[in-house]
Amino acid sequence: MxxxxxxxxxxxxxxxxxxxxxxxxxxxxxxxxxxxxxxxxxxxxxxxxxxxxxxxxxxxxxxxxxxxxxxxxxxxxxxxxxxxxxxxxxxxxxxxxxxxxxxxxxxxxxxxxxxxxxxxxxxxxxxxxxxxxxxxxxxxxxxxxxxxxxxxxxxxxxxxxxxxxxxxxxxxxxxxxxxxxxxxxxxxxxxxxxDRAVMTQSLRFGWPLLVNGVLLFGVFNGDKLIVGRELGMATLAIFSMGFTLTLTPTLVMAKSVANFFLPQLSQIDRSTPEGEARFVHLAITTFEVHFTFGLFLVLGTMILGDPVVRILLGEKYASLIPLMTWLSIMQAIRVFKGGPSCVALAEGKSENAMISNLVRVGSLPLAWWAMTQDGGVLIVIWIAIAGEIVGFFVAVALARWRVSLPVKALTKPVILSFVMLTFTGIQTSLINEGQFGASYTVAAGAVFFFVIAVVHMTDLRAYISRR
Structure with missing residues (x-):
């Protein structure tokens, strides 16, 4: 396996x-x-x-x-x-x-x-x-x-x-x-x-994904459109490159986890107690894999973001460095949402992802307004992070209500994951303000909470230990 x-x-x-x-x-x-x-x-x-x-x-x-x-x-x-x-x-x-x-x-x-x-x-x-x-x-x-x-x-x-x-x-x-x-x-x-019948079946299955595609356009490209239109192509190049550097591992993670877990989840018969227990365990494991990948992305960006940008892109992209960790936090929370979306899709609830992304897209008008008020690119990223956080909790609630998935086991991993992200955000702010000594202490705290969060992902550890 x-x-x-x-x-x-x-x-x-x-x-x-x-x-x-x-x-x-x-x-x-x-x-x-x-x-x-x-x-x-x-x-x-x-x-x-x-x-x-x-x-x-x-x-x-x-x-x-x-x-x-x-x-x-x-x-x-x-x-x-x-x-x-x-x-x-x-x-x-x-x-x-x-x-x-x-x-x-x-x-x-x-x-x-x-x-x-x-x-x-x-x-x-x-x-x-x-x-x-x-x-x-x-x-x-x-x-x-x-x-x-x-x-x-x-x-x-x-x-x-x-x-x-x-x-x-x-x-x-x-x-x-x-x-x-x-x-x-x-x-x-x-x-x-x-085949008209298959088209009808596909439209029935896919209309929430179609709407979600429109929403994902806003999620992946709305901020770029705002930056490009208001600040020009040079600023868009900086922002897009940062987006690409943090989004690429995000997409690798999401696609790999979906390819691996979706066929397994789809084949489980939940009509028996044994089947229900298997489904819940595998679903919680799917959530926790997404948490682990998202946190690892942020940790890697916090440690390696500066040298990666300088080595790969040169000094003409140096203005990207202060944005990298914030962009990785935004992408990590987007990775978190992949867990409930994958589980819901296995149960045919393709509209769950659509609903959670609707929240994120709802933040775009606020981001555009902030940009017109000379808010800058960093304000756009902070607004996007807030939208992703709300969207994640909506996705978890939908998994609880529409997929009948007990999510109590996720309480500690979720809390610890967001504590780790908070430490990372504070560390980035300290670096940008030139407070390097304090930033090292906060960075150590972020690493500590990363380890504690992974330790509390009990279903994932059980899944690995049995294999």
């Missing part, structure tokens, strides 16, 4: 680290303002993806009929239809997006980006179906190999262009190769079927 977990984590980490390397290389090779424009390509992609995200990949893992070849073909057909529509929407909205972000000269690039959702739509779903049998190599290769090829494409592209076009074409290369590799590693032949 742990061999599978290690495989998933290492595979997802490889893909994400390669993409992070690509972004870092591009950031070093092109001017800061150009990297700000390049970072908006991900925002443009998210605009169309949020409007069509139906969780079809999760559905083939969670659905009882996920092994049915016709069901898989119908999901693939629906995915292609969804991708083509997304590409058309992005093509015709390119000018509006460029004008909103105040980069009208880049409108043509957003039109080229319209190819990406179409290419992604032709990914073979067999790589996701095989997860049901705990076979993960195909989905790992589908993520890692295209990421590697995208990195290798950076140098010739940089020689040809030397500006934001490097990122544009590297993303297109990745999308094309993702589709190609997925077909090479799949077992079943690729078929497309347009």
């Amino acid at each position: 742990f061999r599978s977990a290690l495989l998933i984590l290492s595979g997802n980490a490889a893909a994400s680290l390669l993409l992070l390397a690509r972004n870092l290389i591009i950031a070093r090779l092109i001017p800061v303002a150009d990297y700000g424009v390049a970072s908006t390509f991900a925002i443009a992609m998210a605009v169309v993806e949020m409007a069509s995200a139906l969780g079809l990949q999760q559905q083939i893992v969670q659905a009882r009929n996920g092994e049915d070849p016709r069901f898989q073909s119908a999901l693939q057909g629906f995915q292609v239809l969804r991708g083509v529509i997304s590409g058309v929407v992005l093509f015709f909205c390119a000018g509006l997006i460029a004008d909103f972000l105040k980069v009208p000269h880049a409108a043509w690039a957003y039109r080229v980006m319209a190819l990406v959702p179409v290419l992604n739509a032709f990914t073979h779903f067999d790589v996701h179906r095989l997860n049901r049998s705990m076979v993960f190599w195909p989905v790992i290769l589908t993520g890692a190999v295209p990421a590697l090829l995208s990195v290798l494409a950076v140098w010739p592209l940089a020689l040809l262009y030397g500006d934001y076009k490097v990122m544009l074409y590297a993303i297109v290369v990745q999308a094309l190769m993702t589709a190609v590799i997925s077909h090479l590693v799949s077992q079943r032949p690729y078929r497309l079927v347009l």
